[in-house]
């Protein structure tokens with residue numbers, strides 16, 4: 001069972017459940033966070049609440065593919081884990097031009113994982129909205145990652161897809177530049193759905209596929225499994241919530257297991273697709289930094 005948010009006419013976005021058979025049922029909650037809070041207040045699971053609602057209602061005529069999908073949860077914060085797969089460790093060593101006993105080697109093996117604040121509500125976008133590339137970087141990539149949707153106590157409520165857009169030259173120059181290599185406007189995309197955790201048999205067997213298209217041609221494709229993750233999800237969450245304030249609907253991205261070839265950088269007009277069967281396909285066009293006059297217009301539209 002998945003939960004989506006879609007644009008419904010001119011009105012506010014609509015939350016809905018999607019069954020494994022592809023039927024879509026509207027849910028009577030303003031958003032995913034109020035849905036998960038209702039479940040907690042009623043001491044019921046999210047799946048039990050959805051099943052009760054489906055018993056008393058009919059599916060809408062549209063299928064998920066017919067809908068304009070929006071960000072499935074407006075998280076106050078998106079956090080991310082880094083260097084949780086050997087593929088990421090090796091890529092970081094390459095871009096930093098280090099070979100032995102680097103910080104990346106150490107953090108991969110350390111008891112404490114690398115966690116960083118990736119994004120906030122205003123910086124995070126959903127399906128089909130452009131991810132931006134930075135104006136001060138010449139080496140930028142998508143990082144396709146499984147995302148954990150957690151509640152304020154750290155319980156894993158669902159799984160989603162995230163794109164942790166990253167600048168390899170900025171991080172490679174100096175690891176202290178990490179926040180600038182990771183955080184800017186539209187540098188984090190989430191969606192298209194949240195798979196309820198109760199309906200996932202083995203969360204260490206998700207297969208993640210990333211495809212990048214340029215002028216209609218596929219210029220990159222690779223797949224990897226979450227079975228290769230060095231750590232456990234609960235372990236990552238336990239470090240995130242330790243002595244911290246966490247909010248219902250926080251997302252924790254679990255690190256990338258796919259890195260494009262070293263000579264690849266994203267360009268304006270590219271299209272990034274990240275697919276995880278059972279969750280969906282997160283698609284985002286890539287856009288170059290806004291020109292000054294476009295920026296002023298965009299800021300005005302956002303107010």
Ligand code: DO4
Nearest residue numbers: 081082083084088255256
């Ligand atoms: O150390 C940098 C972060 C790496 C990262 O984002 C990842 O492994 O996914």
Ligand code: MG
Nearest residue numbers: 143164255256
């Ligand atoms: Mg990452």
